[in-house]
Amino acid sequence: MPPNNRSNPLALAVLSCLYERPMHPYEVAQTLRHRAKHESIKLNYGSLYNVVEGLEKRGFIRVTETVREGRRPERTIYEVTETGSREFIDWLSALITTPVKEYLQFEAALSLLPALPPGEAAALLRERINELEHRLNFSKLTMDNMRKAGLPRLFGVENEYVEALMQAELDYVRNLVKEIEGGTLEGLEMWQHWFEGDTDKRPPPPTPEL
Amino acid sequence: MPPNNRSNPLALAVLSCLYERPMHPYEVAQTLRHRAKHESIKLNYGSLYNVVEGLEKRGFIRVTETVREGRRPERTIYEVTETGSREFIDWLSALITTPVKEYLQFEAALSLLPALPPGEAAALLRERINELEHRLNFSKLTMDNMRKAGLPRLFGVENEYVEALMQAELDYVRNLVKEIEGGTLEGLEMWQHWFEGDTDKRPPPPTPEL
DNA sequence: TGACAATTACTCCAGTCCGAGTATTCTATG
DNA sequence: CATAGAATACTCGGACTGGAGTAATTGTCA
Structure with a gap:
């Protein structure tokens, strides 16, 4: 081969x-x-x-x-x-x-999120929001400069795409934090109870499926 | 190590x-x-x-x-x-x-898009739109089933996230196709001219930068 | 002008990843 | 009850990646 x-x-x-x-x-x-x-x-x-x-x-x-x-x-x-x-x-x-399935690190992290106490999780997600905002701004500035330097948008489509994804992530995370802190996320109570009695800081075993 | x-x-x-x-x-x-x-x-x-x-x-x-x-x-x-x-x-x-930079295959493909003639590119992107629509639908159905099976949303956040990204990609690609076919994409004329005379199907050398 | 950094053009190799292969035991079906 | 197939629990080797190392040349600034 x-x-x-x-x-x-x-x-x-x-x-x-x-x-x-x-x-x-x-x-x-x-x-x-x-x-x-x-x-x-x-x-x-x-x-x-x-x-x-x-x-x-x-x-x-x-x-x-x-x-x-x-x-x-x-x-x-x-x-x-x-x-x-x-x-x-x-x-x-x-x-x-043909889209291919990509394994994103943040996707992995989200899938293990219940291992952290909800308050902690929300705080960390807030930090990410900050980071994302900065990077998005920076990216937009860079694109502006490229345009000003005479490079037509055609040659920046990959960046536009990445920006679109970043914006979507930002929106999603913002909403997630709101749902955790506002108590509207389904499953939140179970999550909180798990970390209440500090019996043993083990994360909840998410119910299997299929 | x-x-x-x-x-x-x-x-x-x-x-x-x-x-x-x-x-x-x-x-x-x-x-x-x-x-x-x-x-x-x-x-x-x-x-x-x-x-x-x-x-x-x-x-x-x-x-x-x-x-x-x-x-x-x-x-x-x-x-x-x-x-x-x-x-x-x-x-x-x-x-x-902390977000990490991921190297997405579609990002790579978009960065080489000008190597294809614009009409061709638009047609291929349309196919992707179709694929994306199907996958998004499928994903949503799967999520519905999980919810109906009693799994709270908390344990599906990673899927919600991926769906949000897919939706953003779908929106971006839809708009890109519209701009190629509608002629509003900056740089499109240069792109078309490159493939006009079938002198030699070489892609345009995108102007370097920095 | 001399010395220090950057650039050119790779080579090398220690990890890392991946998927086919192996050998045993359970399980379902006619 | 026999037998095909799935599940159990890994092993192995080759492909691939990443980053440090090398050695010559060109730029650069006091």
Whole structure:
């Protein structure tokens, strides 16, 4: 099994660069950095060279030439193949049409929330609200600057998307805090009782299902 | 460096189970499954046993006993330690207060969207809208059933959260399609021109920045 | 001009993750 | 009652990730 079966989006990003013109891996990295793609796609050197190797093994890219300038380390230049181009378009299309389940850390945390006493939980959630507000503001300022620098919105859609998600999270958390503190969250009483007698600070065993 | 420095949320889930009572790893897995936590926290056996080993090495859990029933494979039962309990609460609290940057596949895809011709992109996004609508509906039905089965909302907050994100994504994508098809997306003309002359289907080099 | 930092272009490898595989026991069905 | 399938309880190896390390070159500022 050649490595890299559409698991790491970095491979997609590499294809996207080579789809424009042949490059050596380090130049791919620079390009992605300059275009701020590394904020949407995790990029580090170990993975990069690994992914490139994988793409080569699967026939999606091939070596054009290896050159040496002065006594700099050798640079291996790659180009995309015919099948590589098709893979790029197919993969990108698939990512757009079909949502994939992502395991978010906050989702995990929420699923374990009842392990904390309700008051504590509300306090922590308030902190998150603060953080989210700051980050959203910062993100919006950054976007404004990009626009002012002449970059059309088209090239910022991924940021707009992330902002939309942040806003939704903010709304949800704000409401959750209100429901905990206002006592309107279904199951709250049970939750509170669990931490009343300090018999043993064990969290409630949420009833199984299915 | 002992493995597992708060990178894998599965370790948090393991702690949460042992925080209730001692168990063997397989029972941890069963418990998480029955409580549907595996929908919020990626769970597979390789990782599970790895993570347990890591937690033991770091002193967060310890072996209570190993028993053998009949000729079944041996079961190693673990319990959480004092420092383990503290780690659990600290880690969970940190996840709640501080958002972490997640690299979403769709975010990656959006950042490469200009590689596709605008009409194509809009069509693919429409497909996603359809998928999202179906999944949202399904999720809502599932939640309804859980509620009807007597599970209070408190134990479904992680699903409510995910639904909120899906709804936000749906709204964003709907609007994006409208802007592409209505011609109001800034940068659209450049995008269209790029694919007009079928000179060479190369995507536009998005202007670098910073 | 000399020295210190940043950049270029990788390599290396210790973790980590993942999923197929294994071997036994319970369970349901004709 | 026999047998297929699910459940129990893991093991193992290969793939993948991430980040420190390397070694030369170019910029930079006193």
